[in-house]
Amino acid sequence: MDKILVSPNPHLHSKTTTAVLMRDVVIALLPAVLVSVFFYGWKELLVLAVSVLSCVLIEYLITRYCLKKASTIGDWSAIVTGILLALNLPTTTPWWVVFLGALVAIGVAKMTFGGLGQNVFNPALVGRVFLLISFPTYMTHWEIPQGFFGVDAVSGATPLGAIKEGLLQGATVPDLMAQHGYSYSQMLFANIGGSAGEVCAIAILLGFGYLLIRKVIKPWITLSILGTVALVSCIFWMADPAQFTDPLFNLLTGGLLLGSCFMATDYVTSPMSTKGGIVYGIGIGFITLMIRYFGSYPEGMSFAILIMNSTVPLLNNWFHQKKYGRA
Amino acid sequence: MARRTFSIGGVHPNDAKISRDCKIETLPTPPTVYIAVAQHIGAPAKPVVAVGDKVKAGQVIAEPGGFMSAYIHSSVSGTVKSIGPRKDLSGNNQMVVEIAVEGDEWMEGIDRTDTLITEIPQDPKAIIEKIKLGGVVGLGGATFPTHVKLSPPPGKKCEMLIINGCECEPYLTSDFRTLLEKGEQVVIGTAIIKKALGVDKATIAIEDNKPEAIEHITKVVAEMKAKSPDYAGIEVLSLMKKYPEGGEKQLIDAVMHRQVKSGGLPIDVGAVVDNVCTALAVYEAVQKNKPLVDNSVTVTGECFPHQANLLVRVGTPLSYIIDYLGGVPADAAKVISGGPMMGKAIANLDAATLKGTGGILFLTEKQTRRMPESSCIRCGKCADACPMGLEPFLLNRLYKAGNTEALEANAVQDCIMCGCCLYSCPAGIPLLDAISQARGQVMGIMKARAAAAKAAAEAAKAQ
Numbered sequence: 196m197d198k199i200l201v202s203p204n205p206h207l208h209s210k211t212t213t214a215v216l217m218r219d220v221v222i223a224l225l226p227a228v229l230v231s232v233f234f235y236g237w238k239e240l241l242v243l244a245v246s247v248l249s250c251v252l253i254e255y256l257i258t259r260y261c262l263k264k265a266s267t268i269g270d271w272s273a274i275v276t277g278i279l280l281a282l283n284l285p286t287t288t289p290w291w292v293v294f295l296g297a298l299v300a301i302g303v304a305k306m307t308f309g310g311l312g313q314n315v316f317n318p319a320l321v322g323r324v325f326l327l328i329s330f331p332t333y334m335t336h337w338e339i340p341q342g343f344f345g346v347d348a349v350s351g352a353t354p355l356g357a358i359k360e361g362l363l364q365g366a367t368v369p370d371l372m373a374q375h376g377y378s379y380s381q382m383l384f385a386n387i388g389g390s391a392g393e394v395c396a397i398a399i400l401l402g403f404g405y406l407l408i409r410k411v412i413k414p415w416i417t418l419s420i421l422g423t424v425a426l427v428s429c430i431f432w433m434a435d436p437a438q439f440t441d442p443l444f445n446l447l448t449g450g451l452l453l454g455s456c457f458m459a460t461d462y463v464t465s466p467m468s469t470k471g472g473i474v475y476g477i478g479i480g481f482i483t484l485m486i487r488y489f490g491s492y493p494e495g496m497s498f499a500i501l502i503m504n505s506t507v508p509l510l511n512n513w514f515h516q517k518k519y520g521r522a
Numbered sequence: 523m524a525r526r527t528f529s530i531g532g533v534h535p536n537d538a539k540i541s542r543d544c545k546i547e548t549l550p551t552p553p554t555v556y557i558a559v560a561q562h563i564g565a566p567a568k569p570v571v572a573v574g575d576k577v578k579a580g581q582v583i584a585e586p587g588g589f590m591s592a593y594i595h596s597s598v599s600g601t602v603k604s605i606g607p608r609k610d611l612s613g614n615n616q617m618v619v620e621i622a623v624e625g626d627e628w629m630e631g632i633d634r635t636d637t638l639i640t641e642i643p644q645d646p647k648a649i650i651e652k653i654k655l656g657g658v659v660g661l662g663g664a665t666f667p668t669h670v671k672l673s674p675p676p677g678k679k680c681e682m683l684i685i686n687g688c689e690c691e692p693y694l695t696s697d698f699r700t701l702l703e704k705g706e707q708v709v710i711g712t713a714i715i716k717k718a719l720g721v722d723k724a725t726i727a728i729e730d731n732k733p734e735a736i737e738h739i740t741k742v743v744a745e746m747k748a749k750s751p752d753y754a755g756i757e758v759l760s761l762m763k764k765y766p767e768g769g770e771k772q773l774i775d776a777v778m779h780r781q782v783k784s785g786g787l788p789i790d791v792g793a794v795v796d797n798v799c800t801a802l803a804v805y806e807a808v809q810k811n812k813p814l815v816d817n818s819v820t821v822t823g824e825c826f827p828h829q830a831n832l833l834v835r836v837g838t839p840l841s842y843i844i845d846y847l848g849g850v851p852a853d854a855a856k857v858i859s860g861g862p863m864m865g866k867a868i869a870n871l872d873a874a875t876l877k878g879t880g881g882i883l884f885l886t887e888k889q890t891r892r893m894p895e896s897s898c899i900r901c902g903k904c905a906d907a908c909p910m911g912l913e914p915f916l917l918n919r920l921y922k923a924g925n926t927e928a929l930e931a932n933a934v935q936d937c938i939m940c941g942c943c944l945y946s947c948p949a950g951i952p953l954l955d956a957i958s959q960a961r962g963q964v965m966g967i968m969k970a971r972a973a974a975a976k977a978a979a980e981a982a983k984a985q
Contacts (some may be wrong), residue, residue, distance in 0.1 A: 198855070199856070199868070199869065199871075200855045200856040200858065200867065200887070200890065201856075201867040201868075201869045202856075202867055202892070203863060203954065203955055203958065204862075204863060204864050204867075204939070204941045204954070205862060205863045205864070205940075205942075205944055205945045205954065206839075206856060206862040206863070206867065206883075206885055206890045206943030207535055207692070207862045207885075207889065207890065207945060208863065208892065208944070208945055208950070209533070209535070209945050209946050209948075211903075211946070211948050212949075212950070213894065213899055213948045216899075216901065216948055216950070248603070261676070267896070267897075270896065272899075308898075309644065310897060311896075311897050311899060312897035312898050312899045312949075313897065321902050328722055343951070415965060424696065434599055460901050462900050462901040462902070463900050467900060467902040467905060467913065468902070468905070469916070476875055506614045506974060510572050514686055515913065515932075516911050516913070517530065517911050517938065518530075518784075518907055518910065518911035518912065518933055519771060519775070519909065519910040519911045520730075520771070520781040520782050520783045520784050520910075520936070521783070521784055521911075521933065
């Protein structure tokens, strides 16, 4: 012992670092990734690869050459953004569109705000919404899952899209459900059209369970979104089952599960307190459903999360956790 | 049944009680002891011996310097060599009495035998006086003079005495060994404190990572209850292992489901909390006339080959203890007085032990190295960990902005310095460093404001 270290307490540190947390999110996303690759095949693999590599590369180049700082790609957060962006895109998205999405996600939504921890909006969602508005043709061209070796892709609308379109033409919900042959077991075990990450509810819930067990996230935001969607859609559906889809359909379709388990729970862009998180979740659930029922887009999850992202500083100001010995 | 614990925050570091099987062994008396006159909260004691005086072990060498102060006794017999400043473990000068040891002669009337005296005195005033004369201070860390704690201000009534056997700090095992080896004395001490306070109920709280201690104390309490009505109302409570359970406020919450108001005292909610080693010291002071001149110290660490629990005379140089056990290990980078969560890093190994010294811990650089700081990812883990329900991420930001008003509004002064926030931050942000600075500033402002208000009130009265 040639030197003696002196520093204030505590002298120990938990082994959980930012990189460990982000790596856990990547592990939690693996079931959804594997299922989507299994159903959509090499095309999905390509979208994933382009998205993840672009995100990492763009973050590296910006930190090293624009900000002239040490690279932050070691924290795994760019990989998380890359996977989430890919899971939010149709499998048929051309590689250069995926790259543009990554550029907006990392370059604009994350790094211009100062990098991880500073961004107001969820980067992957900003990337996705940018593409949705800029390249609507690519972004609404869905493919029905055909399996890994399925060569002839069949295009079709997502359940949410098909119902919305049908309703506009004057059909009723039960007719449309029967016409398209949608079943809940299909939605649970992956067989419906949609962006890659939306196809299998079970895979997403598996990842969510892993995040809960590893204590990466707490369940309140997710439960609050799902509860709000179930409750509000129940009210509308009971009022008019011909015009409004039922709660289970709303819970299992679109980006609701992926969004509520993995995107709305993003540390940086969600409230710090449990109470704030519940209010934030109610907002997301409500806005999503309003867009689905009354908006011109068939799905509103991305918009709902981004809108509620903007309220987070306010929610953090309003809601604090209970302090010891204070009312 | 759900395991009982405190309701807000807390963390679960590996408890690393690797010295749990080391029996308390008596350390040989060092050639020289250095006894500080300020080893308790409050005014330093005033020396009453002069250089050249012969003293015996257990003899008063310094008297209380005020209401909130304590007697200091010589822990050895010998000659007073000097009275003056000496560097403490942080390297700051403190007034100490240096005594060169000659033999081991004790003051008359001190009973050093192992004979148990279970019959306890019935007069609260006499008990508190004996505790005061014995120089007993809280040994759980704060070293609050015990006789002051046992004299609640008028109008305040104690409803529950809590004896703190949590020892929630990782590595430390001296409380655990005391419970196992001197359980009877601890229980008698508990009954004495209970009598002094005139309270019916006492709870000995022990974390459930020490099942042997829970079992042993439960047995001892049952035996004592069978012998005398003085032991009625003493219960043993098993608590879930969670840091910082041994924190006074957390323990009151866990045991009584009550919370002390900010700036308040435990007695405000009817609680008095004393450590198990304090109960032992009370037993020795009241039953055996033996003042607080030695205490048990855990010497431990994975890199330290000679784990031990030692009974050490107050004022023994740390280097003497360490050399007795084979010296500082080569790969130790940090030496800590106390536990790894709230202990103090020792800058000066020649410093002497105090009444409140509970452990010497060696950590390697790998174990104790702080990780590089990265951006806050707003995960909220610091807020989840804070046992006071504070928001360390926010306090850190407010401190950097110099916003003392907002810091006070967000209760930075309630921080108990437990270190849970820094321990749990995945980005390695030195939260507690900032918060302790902020807390100091805000407490200074609050004190100045209170003083100004008092002065204004007095001026108004005088007019």
